[in-house]
Amino acid sequence: MSSFLIMILIAFLLSGCFGQDKMQAINTLRDLAKERSEQEAIIKSERKRFRLLLKDIKDMRLKKGLSADKVCRLYGDPVSIKYLDSEKENRILVFSEPMNYFKEVKAYLYFDEYNKLSSWEVK
DSSP states (O other), rough: OOOHHHHHHHHHHHHHHHHHHHHHHHHHHHHHHHHHHHHHHHHHHHHHHHHHHHHHHHHTOOOTTTTTHHHHHOOOOOOOEESSSSOSSEEEEEEEEETOTTTTTTEEEEEEETTTTEEEEOO
């Protein structure tokens, strides 16, 4: 009889541990879901900004002379920066749709030594 009570007591104590593990797993999944929705919101915002850049280029609203900082505030951060000389004065900011860096259209924005937009192209 006493062994039966000991088994019940052990089962009761262990069930609490398993409950905590399950709760921790549930909390982890909830946190991951929240993080994923935040990531999706960021990607959606970046897509919107890239499409705005393409539209502004197509509609000839992108103006020469904008600073690189202004361009980044309007259209987000570039996926790549390429320098055309060793002094890093002339550079190209490369913009692409998020999550499709290799297959999609890219916008190349060229800046002069004064950090002003001088030209652009879409490939």
